[in-house]
Each structure stands twice: as C-alpha cells, then as structure tokens.
Amino acid sequence: MTGRLAGKVALISGSARGQGATEAAMFVREGACVVVSDVLDDLGRATAEALGDRACYVHLDVTDVDHWQRAVDEAERRFGHLDVLVNNAGIGIPPHPMVRTTEEQHRLTMSINLDGVWRGIRAAAPAIKRAGGGSIVNISSIDGIVGVGYMASYVASKFAVTGLTMAAALELGRDNIRVNSVHPGVVATPMLDAAPPAVLERLDRLMRQQPIARIGRPEEIANVVLFLASDEASYVTGTGIVVDGGHLAGPWREPID
Numbered sequence: 001m002t003g004r005l006a007g008k009v010a011l012i013s014g015s016a017r018g019q020g021a022t023e024a025a026m027f028v029r030e031g032a033c034v035v036v037s038d039v040l041d042d043l044g045r046a047t048a049e050a051l052g053d054r055a056c057y058v059h060l061d062v063t064d065v066d067h068w069q070r071a072v073d074e075a076e077r078r079f080g081h082l083d084v085l086v087n088n089a090g091i092g093i094p095p096h097p098m099v100r101t102t103e104e105q106h107r108l109t110m111s112i113n114l115d116g117v118w119r120g121i122r123a124a125a126p127a128i129k130r131a132g133g134g135s136i137v138n139i140s141s142i143d144g145i146v147g148v149g150y151m152a153s154y155v156a157s158k159f160a161v162t163g164l165t166m167a168a169a170l171e172l173g174r175d176n177i178r179v180n181s182v183h184p185g186v187v188a189t190p191m192l193d194a195a196p197p198a199v200l201e202r203l204d205r206l207m208r209q210q211p212i213a214r215i216g217r218p219e220e221i222a223n224v225v226l227f228l229a230s231d232e233a234s235y236v237t238g239t240g241i242v243v244d245g246g247h248l249a250g251p252w253r254e255p256i257d
C-alpha cells in the first residue's frame with residue numbers, strides 16, 4: 001500500500017457526509033483504512049461502502065461514551081490498530097440572540113461540539129498509544145479564534161476545542177500522540193445548506209471581503225486534516241491551522257485612487 005497515510009487506521013466522527021466524508025475518501029485514497037462513523041446510519045453505510053474494503057461503518061453518537069468505546073474497539077478488531085482520530089462531528093444552530101438560546105440548545109451544542117471531542121480523545125488515546133503513537137485532529141472553526149455575535153454557544157464550544165487541543169497535546173506528547181486543531185472558515189457542506197437564506201446572503205457578502213473571495217470546498221479542509229494526520233506533520237502538535245481563505249486577515253476594501 002502506498003500513499004501519505006499508507007498502513008494507518010483512522011476513525012472519523014461525523015463522516016457520513018460533508019467534510020468528514022471528504023476526509024474519509026481522501027484518507028482511503030492515501031492508503032489508510034477508515035472507520036466511518038455518524039448518527040446518520042443509512043448515509044454513513046453508503047459512504048463507507050463506496051470506499052470499498054478499507055472502510056467500514058459504525059454508529060457513533062459522540063454524546064455517548066459507550067458508542068465511543070465500541071467504535072475504537074471496532075477499529076482495532078477490524079483493522080488491527082488505531083493511529084488517527086479526527087474529531088469532526090459538529091452541529092451549528094442558526095444565529096440568534098444568546099438571551100433566546102434555550103438551556104437545551106446550549107447543552108446539546110456543548111455536548112456534541114466540545115464534550116464529544118473530549119470523549120473521543122479519552123476513548124481513542126489508549127488505543128493510539130498501543131499502536132505506538134499517532135495523531136488526533138480536532139475540527140474547531142474560525143469561530144474558535146474570534147468571537148461572532150449571535151453564535152455564543154457555537155463560539156464557546158469551538159474556543160473550548162482550541163484549548164482542549166493544547167492541553168491534550170501537552171498530556172499525550174510523551175505517548176507519541178500529536179494533537180492539533182483545524183479552523184475552517186465557511187465551507188460548502190450540508191451544514192451550510194441548512195442555513196436560512198438571510199444567513200447565506202450575509203455569508204456571501206462576507207466572502208466577497210476575503211482575499212480568496214469564495215466559500216471553501218470540503219477538499220480544501222481535508223487536505224490540511226490529511227497533512228496533520230500524516231507523518232509529514234511529525235513536529236506539529238498543540239497548535240491550530242486556519243483554513244479560511246484569509247478571512248481572519250481582516251476585511252478587504254476597495255482601493256481609493
């Protein structure tokens with residue numbers, strides 16, 4: 001087997017569709033075996049089947065500790081070991097004032113976007129250590145680096161992932177496990193399709209102010225996740241990589257001649 005992930009086994013949460021599915025396909029192309037996992041079972045199974053023998057599907061709700069253990073066990077049982085975890089599963093709720101966010105919406109956002117990452121690291125780290133080390137990649141967001149109004153719970157969850165990544169890197173370094181975060185800008189996935197038209201119009205205006213004046217493609221995020229998952233990133237840990245078309249560099253303005 002050749003490729004940038006030859007011989008590696010990866011577990012990717014929330015990989016039935018969107019960025020996770022793109023990462024799964026890219027990882028298999030680069031020589032890895034991949035455990036596709038999600039709560040969308042039909043879609044997840046179809047995604048794994050399309051990737052052939054070097055992929056399988058497990059039901060994994062990242063809010064459930066037992067599901068995590070089963071997914072890690074399945075990776076080891078089916079493919080022999082686990083080297084890479086991509087904590088990709090996440091939800092967004094349409095922007096709205098914090099004072100109108102319900103306790104339930106807030107708790108769900110934190111339980112999936114933050115606690116799901118924590119549970120994933122806790123379940124997978126012993127297995128990755130048994131394999132001799134590897135890589136954990138946590139999908140945060142540019143909303144995990146700067147604040148965004150009317151997105152308080154999402155922003156809080158993604159900021160927390162940034163810090164959790166650093167803390168886990170410090171703790172797991174001696175086990176030869178690297179831990180990094182990826183901070184996408186706006187990416188064309190089903191998450192975005194679900195956004196109300198007014199939100200999409202606003203995003204479109206914002207995109208036009210970026211150096212790269214368009215929405216990102218899932219492959220453009222997956223390329224960076226692939227790098228961090230691979231041995232090419234052997235000296236990269238405890239940090240984050242922003243993949244946002246230059247969004248955080250500041251707003252582009254018309255020149256005044």
Ligand SMILES: NC(=O)c1ccc[n+]([C@@H]2O[C@H](COP(=O)([O-])OP(=O)(O)OC[C@H]3O[C@@H](n4cnc5c(N)ncnc54)[C@H](O)[C@@H]3O)[C@@H](O)[C@H]2O)c1
Nearest residue numbers: 014018019039061062088089090141184186187189190191
């Ligand atoms: N699309 C964007 O603009 C954007 C920008 C920055 C960061 N992100 C982050 O990227 C990651 C991937 O999102 P995407 O854009 O591919 O969106 P998506 O909605 O297409 O994919 C998210 C996946 O997570 C799964 N999921 C949701 N709840 C789950 C749970 N409890 N357990 C397991 N799986 C669950 C969904 O079923 C889905 O397959 C998310 O963490 C998201 O917050 C997305």
